[in-house]
Amino acid sequence: xxxxxxxxxxxxxxxxxxxxxxxxxxxxxxxxxxxxxxxxxxxxxxxxxxxxxxxxxxxxxxxxxxxxxxxxxxxxxxxxxxxxxxxxxxxxxxxxxxxxxxxxxxxxxxxxxxxxxxxxxxxxxxxxxxxxxxxxxxxxxxxxxxxx
Amino acid sequence: xxxxxxxxxxxxxxxxxxxxxxxxxxxxxxxxxxxxxxxxxxxxxxxxxxxxxxxxxxxxxxxxxxxxxxxxxxxxxxxxxxxxxxxxxxxxxxxxxxxxxxxxxxxxxxxxxxxxxxxxxxxxxxxxxxx
Numbered sequence: 001x002x003x004x005x006x007x008x009x010x011x012x013x014x015x016x017x018x019x020x021x022x023x024x025x026x027x028x029x030x031x032x033x034x035x036x037x038x039x040x041x042x043x044x045x046x047x048x049x050x051x052x053x054x055x056x057x058x059x060x061x062x063x064x065x066x067x068x069x070x071x072x073x074x075x076x077x078x079x080x081x082x083x084x085x086x087x088x089x090x091x092x093x094x095x096x097x098x099x100x101x102x103x104x105x106x107x108x109x110x111x112x113x114x115x116x117x118x119x120x121x122x123x124x125x126x127x128x129x130x131x132x133x134x135x136x137x138x139x140x141x142x143x144x145x146x147x148x
Numbered sequence: 149x150x151x152x153x154x155x156x157x158x159x160x161x162x163x164x165x166x167x168x169x170x171x172x173x174x175x176x177x178x179x180x181x182x183x184x185x186x187x188x189x190x191x192x193x194x195x196x197x198x199x200x201x202x203x204x205x206x207x208x209x210x211x212x213x214x215x216x217x218x219x220x221x222x223x224x225x226x227x228x229x230x231x232x233x234x235x236x237x238x239x240x241x242x243x244x245x246x247x248x249x250x251x252x253x254x255x256x257x258x259x260x261x262x263x264x265x266x267x268x269x270x271x272x273x274x275x276x277x278x279x
Contacts, residue, residue, distance in 0.1 A: 002168045002169055002171070002172045003168055005172055009172070013180075016182075049180075049182050051183055051186055071169075071176040074179050074182075074183055119182070123181060123244075126178060126248060127179065129248075130179075130251065133252065134171070134255075136255075137171070144262060144265060144266060144269070145269040
C-alpha cells in the first residue's frame with residue numbers, strides 16, 4: 001500500500017534534516033575553535049541532499065511501491081567542507097599563534113548557521129506533520145467497513 | 149441475480165488508490181524541498197483515475213539479476229509543476245507552503261472517499277442482513 005511508503009519518505013527526510021541539524025550544531029560549537037595553521041582549522045560543514053533515485057531504481061522489496069510510482073525520498077549524499085577563506089587574525093600574544101604571530105579562525109558564519117538551523121527544524125516539523133497526517137489516514141483506512 | 153461487490157463499491161476504491169498515489173507524490177515534493185535540482189511534480193487526477201480504473205500496468209521482463217525492475221503504472225498522469233518562482237538559485241521548484249496545503253487537501257479528499265466507501269459498505273451490509 002502506497003501510504004506506507006509516504007511514511008518511508010517522511011522518515012528519510014527526517015533523518016536527512018537531522019544530519020543537517022547535526023552539522024549546524026557542530027559548526028556553531030566550533031565557531032571559535034582557534035588553530036595555528038590553516039590545515040588544522042575547523043571548516044564549516046554542510047550536507048548535500050539528493051533524491052533517492054538509486055534506491056528507487058534498485059530497491060529491495062521494501063521500496064517496491066516507491067519504485068513503481070516514481071515518488072522519491074531524500075538522502076544525504078555526503079558532507080562537504082566549505083572552501084570559503086579562513087579568518088586570519090594577528091594576535092602574537094595568543095598561545096596558538098604561529099611564528100608570524102597569526103591565528104586561524106574557522107570560516108563559520110554564525111548568522112548563516114542560525115538561519116540554516118531554523119530552516120532545518122521547520123522542515124523537520126513539516127515532515128513530522130506529514131507522517132502524522134498519513135498515520136491518521138492509514139488508521140482510518142484500516143478501520144474501513146467497521147461500522148462506526 | 150448475482151451481487152457484484154466491485155460494482156457495488158462504484159468508483160470509490162479507484163479514487164482512493166489515485167488519491168493515495170497523489171499523497172505519495174506530494175510527500176516526495178515536501179521531502180525534497182531542500183534538495184538542489186529537484187523539480188516538483190503532481191498527478192493529473194483525471195488521467196490517474198482513468199489509469200486506476202483500467203489497470204494499465206506494464207512490467208518489463210527481468211532475465212538477469214542486475215536488470216532494473218521497471219513497472220510502468222499507467223502513463224502520462226505524472227506532470228511537472230509550473231513553478232511560481234522562476235529561479236530559486238539551486239534549480240529546486242518546490243514551494244513547501246503550496247505542497248503542504250495540497251497534501252492536507254488531498255488528505256481530506258481521501259477521507260471523503262473513505263466515507264463514501266464506508267457508506268456503500270454499510271448499505272450493502274443492510275441489504276445482506278435485511279435489518
